[in-house]
Amino acid sequence: MRRAVLIAVPYAWLLALFLIPFAVVFKISLSDIALAIPPYTPTAKDGIWNMLSQLDFENFIFLTEDDLYWKAYLSSLQIALISTVLTLLVGYPMAYAMARAPEQWRPTLLMLVILPFWTSFLIRVYAWVGILSGEGFLNQFLMWTGIISTPLTILNTNTAVYIGIVYTYLPFMILPIYSALDRSDGSLIEAAEDLGCSRLKAFWMITIPLSRNGIIAGCFLVFIPALGEFVIPSLLGGSGTLMIGKVLFEEFFSNRDWPVASAVAVILLLILIIPIVLFQRNEQKQVEAEG
Amino acid sequence: MAETVFAPWDDPNEKPLIRFRNVTKRFGDFTAIDDLTLDIFEREFFALLGPSGCGKTTMMRMLAGFENPTGGAIELSGQDIAGVPPNKRAVNMMFQSYALFPHLSVWDNIAFGLRRESKNKAAIAARVEEMLKLTRLEKFARRKPHQISGGQRQRVALARSLAKAPKLLLLDEPLGALDAKLREATQFELMDIQEKTGTTFVIVTHDQEEAMTVASRVAVMDEGQIIQVATPERIYEAPDSVYVADFIGDVNILHGSAKAVGPDTYEVAWAAGQNPVHAASTRPFSDGQACHLAIRPEKVSIHKDRPAADNAVQGKVLDIAYLGNLSTYHVELPTGDIIKAQVANTRRISRRDFTWEDPVWVSWTKTAGVLLAK
Numbered sequence: 047m048r049r050a051v052l053i054a055v056p057y058a059w060l061l062a063l064f065l066i067p068f069a070v071v072f073k074i075s076l077s078d079i080a081l082a083i084p085p086y087t088p089t090a091k092d093g094i095w096n097m098l099s100q101l102d103f104e105n106f107i108f109l110t111e112d113d114l115y116w117k118a119y120l121s122s123l124q125i126a127l128i129s130t131v132l133t134l135l136v137g138y139p140m141a142y143a144m145a146r147a148p149e150q151w152r153p154t155l156l157m158l159v160i161l162p163f164w165t166s167f168l169i170r171v172y173a174w175v176g177i178l179s180g181e182g183f184l185n186q187f188l189m190w191t192g193i194i195s196t197p198l199t200i201l202n203t204n205t206a207v208y209i210g211i212v213y214t215y216l217p218f219m220i221l222p223i224y225s226a227l228d229r230s231d232g233s234l235i236e237a238a239e240d241l242g243c244s245r246l247k248a249f250w251m252i253t254i255p256l257s258r259n260g261i262i263a264g265c266f267l268v269f270i271p272a273l274g275e276f277v278i279p280s281l282l283g284g285s286g287t288l289m290i291g292k293v294l295f296e297e298f299f300s301n302r303d304w305p306v307a308s309a310v311a312v313i314l315l316l317i318l319i320i321p322i323v324l325f326q327r328n329e330q331k332q333v334e335a336e337g
Numbered sequence: 338m339a340e341t342v343f344a345p346w347d348d349p350n351e352k353p354l355i356r357f358r359n360v361t362k363r364f365g366d367f368t369a370i371d372d373l374t375l376d377i378f379e380r381e382f383f384a385l386l387g388p389s390g391c392g393k394t395t396m397m398r399m400l401a402g403f404e405n406p407t408g409g410a411i412e413l414s415g416q417d418i419a420g421v422p423p424n425k426r427a428v429n430m431m432f433q434s435y436a437l438f439p440h441l442s443v444w445d446n447i448a449f450g451l452r453r454e455s456k457n458k459a460a461i462a463a464r465v466e467e468m469l470k471l472t473r474l475e476k477f478a479r480r481k482p483h484q485i486s487g488g489q490r491q492r493v494a495l496a497r498s499l500a501k502a503p504k505l506l507l508l509d510e511p512l513g514a515l516d517a518k519l520r521e522a523t524q525f526e527l528m529d530i531q532e533k534t535g536t537t538f539v540i541v542t543h544d545q546e547e548a549m550t551v552a553s554r555v556a557v558m559d560e561g562q563i564i565q566v567a568t569p570e571r572i573y574e575a576p577d578s579v580y581v582a583d584f585i586g587d588v589n590i591l592h593g594s595a596k597a598v599g600p601d602t603y604e605v606a607w608a609a610g611q612n613p614v615h616a617a618s619t620r621p622f623s624d625g626q627a628c629h630l631a632i633r634p635e636k637v638s639i640h641k642d643r644p645a646a647d648n649a650v651q652g653k654v655l656d657i658a659y660l661g662n663l664s665t666y667h668v669e670l671p672t673g674d675i676i677k678a679q680v681a682n683t684r685r686i687s688r689r690d691f692t693w694e695d696p697v698w699v700s701w702t703k704t705a706g707v708l709l710a711k
Contacts, residue, residue, distance in 0.1 A: 050361055080415065107684055177612075202439060231434060233432050233433075233434050233436040234436050236401075236403055236423070236430075236432070236436065237430075237432055237436035237438075237484030238438075238449070239402075239403075239422070239423040239424050239451050240401055240423050240424070240428075240430045240498075241424075241429065241450030241453060241497070241498075241501070242424045242450050242454055242501070243453060244422075244424055247453075251449075252438060255440045256439070256440060258440075
């Protein structure tokens with residue numbers, strides 16, 4: 047009985063906050079746009095049967111006809127992939143250094159990684175506007191040192207979006223990799239060296255494979271939210287930055303086309319299901335390997 | 338008797354495989370190894386024995402190349418190996434934790450070192466199979482380390498460190514994680530493998546029984562120094578200090594002053610009001626010199642009536658430690674000293690001759706004890 051209640055809690059949570067909203071969004075995606083409140087038809091007021099019989103896949107077909115949408119999906123995938131790789135390249139050395147740091151420093155270093163979460167995400171992204179803009183700190187500094195004579199255009203380009211995503215999601219990459227590296231036994235590296243590996247070779251042969259699960263977890267934790275990211279591209283990105291999160295926002299709030307916006311959201315979710323399932327499988331395998 | 342006794346350390350013409358020359362190792366203020374000199378010969382099974390923190394593991398890590406001496410030199414086959422990194426030394430190590438690579442199968446673990454130095458797949462496979470056979474692991478070749486038992490893991494670690502046919506194999510507490518029965522069986526297995534491969538083994542252990550069983554010579558260490566290096570028999574029968582006598586096995590120590598009473602025979606006055614005891618010693622003592630007489634409990638016998646022996650002291654039974662095959666009687670002397678006497682239980686326990694509080698005599702011959710100066 048107690049177990050049933052315990053299991054019911056997460057399922058009830060999932061039902062109320064994921065499945066029901068998803069069903070609503072899915073239903074809207076099958077509706078037509080209308081000048082009404084809410085701005086679509088049919089609604090439940092028309093009677094359940096009447097409503098169901100009027101639903102169709104028109105909006106999904108529309109998504110395939112206008113190349114804006116699939117280009118936005120592809121461009122989002124590309125930006126999410128590249129920024130995941132960049133985050134890994136920045137995050138792995140940091141996690142490695144943390145795991146190698148003296149024992150008494152590690153809690154402090156861990157704290158420093160988490161510290162940015164104490165400030166609002168939105169404010170931190172706005173701060174990057176101040177850093178990257180034409181008259182921003184970065185350009186002022188570079189001109190002061192004499193490396194450049196005219197300001198670089200970074201803000202409102204894809205570069206700014208990459209910087210923003212890497213900065214924002216870095217902790218999600220560092221933490222799982224750090225925890226994988228922290229758990230691994232230092233004598234394994236010594237054993238590899240003893241058996242003829244150089245330091246670098248031992249790192250490739252032992253350290254990297256042993257932190258594989260951390261790398262995979264970190265990559266998914268960055269890739270999944272980055273794919274649907276809206277705030278970073280809209281604040282740091284330019285007119286040329288095409289991301290599906292932005293498209294979604296515009297359909298909802300600028301065009302007030304709820305049915306098309308819902309269709310975009312449903313497709314985004316379907317795309318995300320693949321990495322989410324892979325991520326879950328990886329976590330499961332890790333639990334089994336440790337068990 | 339064997340035709341040739343294996344004792345290269347007694348042959349002045351023999352060149353040692355490893356030579357520690359005045360080696361010192363400091364970690365900050367702490368001196369782990371203090372001006373240590375030691376020779377280890379080819380095909381030896383050499384044990385470094387000592388309490389934890391005595392520096393034995395540091396010596397092993399210096400041999401493997403994970404630490405470099407602060408002073409002095411370590412030579413391997415006549416070459417100074419200071420500064421040679423671990424991956425360039427013909428030395429392999431079996432780690433206390435085994436350090437098996439968890440993401441590789443048993444087969445790949447054993448092949449790991451071979452693959453670093455050779456591209457010849459057939460030769461590697463043949464060598465791995467040979468190692469699997471030597472350690473009786475053929476059936477487990479495809480398993481991952483977490484899918485086999487502790488004893489099997491120990492054998493994988495051994496096979497992996499032997500695969501490259503090192504000049505010297507280092508074993509860091511190799512049997513520490515095994516239970517008592519398995520440990521005993523594995524000790525003999527280790528000796529077998531050492532004999533078959535002809536590799537020089539250096540084993541670090543804090544278990545004196547293990548060191549005595551497997552080693553051709555034992556070095557007893559304490560506080561970064563070697564106290565005595567000798568064969569197990571000599572370490573046990575002829576320790577040269579109270580520390581060694583006390584560290585290896587059980588021992589009774591009587592403190593007193595020596596007085597020569599004949600050729601190589603001394604009288605030890607050990608307590609006021611007690612007859613002096615007699616001991617033979619080839620080590621010379623001057624009259625009145627402070628000395629310690631070490632007598633092993635199994636060399637002390639226990640009697641109801643005064644025996645006709647070189648040394649006999651009266652006391653009463655204070656405690657009896659019953660070990661099954663043996664019993665150790667703790668006999669309290671009038672001086673308050675306690676002498677332990679070990680007796681084989683050849684009769685059933687119900688027919689035991691002595692019990693608590695019984696007045697008894699303990700006796701030993703004059704050659705039973707070892708007279709020590711320090």
